[in-house]
Amino acid sequence: MTKITAIIPTLNEEIHISNAIKSVSFADEIIVIDSFSKDNTVALAEKHNVKIIKRKFDDFSSQKNFAIDQAKYPWIYILDTDERVTPEVENEILEAVKNPKDFVGFNVRRTFFFCGSKINYGGCQRDKVIRLFLKEYCKYSGVVHERIVANGKVGFFKNKIDHYSYKSYDHYISKMNHYGQLRAQQFFEEGRTVNLFHILIKPPARFFIHYIVRLGFLDGFPGFVFAKTQAYGVLTKYIKLWLLNRNATNER
Numbered sequence: 001m002t003k004i005t006a007i008i009p010t011l012n013e014e015i016h017i018s019n020a021i022k023s024v025s026f027a028d029e030i031i032v033i034d035s036f037s038k039d040n041t042v043a044l045a046e047k048h049n050v051k052i053i054k055r056k057f058d059d060f061s062s063q064k065n066f067a068i069d070q071a072k073y074p075w076i077y078i079l080d081t082d083e084r085v086t087p088e089v090e091n092e093i094l095e096a097v098k099n100p101k102d103f104v105g106f107n108v109r110r111t112f113f114f115c116g117s118k119i120n121y122g123g124c125q126r127d128k129v130i131r132l133f134l135k136e137y138c139k140y141s142g143v144v145h146e147r148i149v150a151n152g153k154v155g156f157f158k159n160k161i162d163h164y165s166y167k168s169y170d171h172y173i174s175k176m177n178h179y180g181q182l183r184a185q186q187f188f189e190e191g192r193t194v195n196l197f198h199i200l201i202k203p204p205a206r207f208f209i210h211y212i213v214r215l216g217f218l219d220g221f222p223g224f225v226f227a228k229t230q231a232y233g234v235l236t237k238y239i240k241l242w243l244l245n246r247n248a249t250n251e252r
Contacts (some may be wrong), residue, residue, distance in 0.1 A: 002097040003028040004132075005071035008079050009063055011035040014044055016081035016164075021048045023084045024077060026094060033067040059182065061140035068135050076135050080163075083110070088159035093132055096155070104152030105133030110163035114226050115172070122216030122226050123209075130154060131161070144183045169225075176233045184240035193245060198238040207231035 006027035008020050011034070024030060030050040034042055035057035045052055053070060057063055068076055075097045079085065085093070089108060096106055108131045112124040130138070130148040137151045165172075210216045211227035219226070 002075070003073040004075045004077055004093070004097060005029040005031060005073045006077045006079055007031045007033065007064065007067045007071065008050075008081060009033050009035070009060075009067065010037060010041050010045070010081055011057065012037045012039045012041060013081040014040040017041050017044050018048070019084065020079055020081040021045065021050060024079050026085075026090050027077060029072050031067050031070060033063060035063065059143040060146040061142055064140045064146065068139070071135060074134055074136060075132065076138075077132050079131070082164045084162040084164070086159060086161055089157055089161050092157045092159060096132060096157075100134075101155070102153055103155040104137035105130045105148060105150045105154045106157055107154060108132070108157045109160045111160045113162065113164045114222060115169055117219075117222035119216075119219050119222060119226055121214060121218045122211065122223050122230075123214040125214075127163075128156075143186045144179050169229075172229055173232075176229070176236050180233060180236035180240050183237045184244055187237075187241050188244040188248075192241065194238050194242040199235065199242075202238070203231040203235040206234045 004027045006024035006029070008017070008024070008030065010017060010032055013020070014037075017032070021030060021032070030048070031053060032042075032045045032050050033053045033055055034045070036054055042052060042054075051070075053067065055063065055066060064078060077085075077093065092106075096103070107128045109128045110124075112119045112127060130150065133148060133150065133154075134152075138148050140146045141149045207227050207230065210230050211224060216223035216227045
């Protein structure tokens with residue numbers, strides 16, 4: 001059976017949702033799983049031929065795995081709302097489900113756009129994610145930066161999808177705060193603590209890795225801003241963890 005269910009997780013994505021749905025119009029079923037958006041995301045999605053599921057958000061893996069369980073068809077294509085499937089990748093997807101060659105999933109590389117600028121370096125040159133897979137053999141794992149755990153061989157597509165990750169600097173900061181809170185909560189539940197190494201060393205080290213080691217400087221000023229924001233994400237995570245630990249201590 002070669003039919004595909006496309007799944008689009010959403011939360012306040014009115015800017016992206018219509019184009020995201022059009023991007024996977026090749027799918028036989030499209031599921032939008034929404035975390036009770038407060039903008040027009042759902043209203044805009046309802047204008048298209050999609051199935052809408054509303055579910056309270058707990059973590060990224062649980063949200064996606066729940067949607068996968070609702071899918072009619074064996075092949076799943078997961079699309080983040082800030083991604084666009086190019087015609088070249090669409091052709092590869094359709095060919096892959098017809099002739100998977102013993103693969104249970106396929107990695108796709110992404111062309112990364114940051115605040116309107118294309119980022120070629122800083123680690124983005126190695127960016128890849130499993131987006132197409134057989135639900136029987138693949139599930140998501142991880143609270144933040146979730147990944148597919150595949151029980152079988154995983155292939156690669158030759159072409160790239162477009163990834164418009166952050167439409168503005170403010171949008172980036174809001175996402176980093178959200179991711180940072182989730183990651184800090186996970187660390188807190190694991191009993192981790194924060195020291196000066198996490199605050200003073202790890203953020204600059206992250207900047208150095210993205211800007212120097214991964215050649216972010218070749219992207220000019222956008223590459224500098226991208227590396228700087230990656231460092232900010234690390235700092236935010238540990239500050240939030242420190243606050244969780246402090247509040248727990250005060251309550252005791």
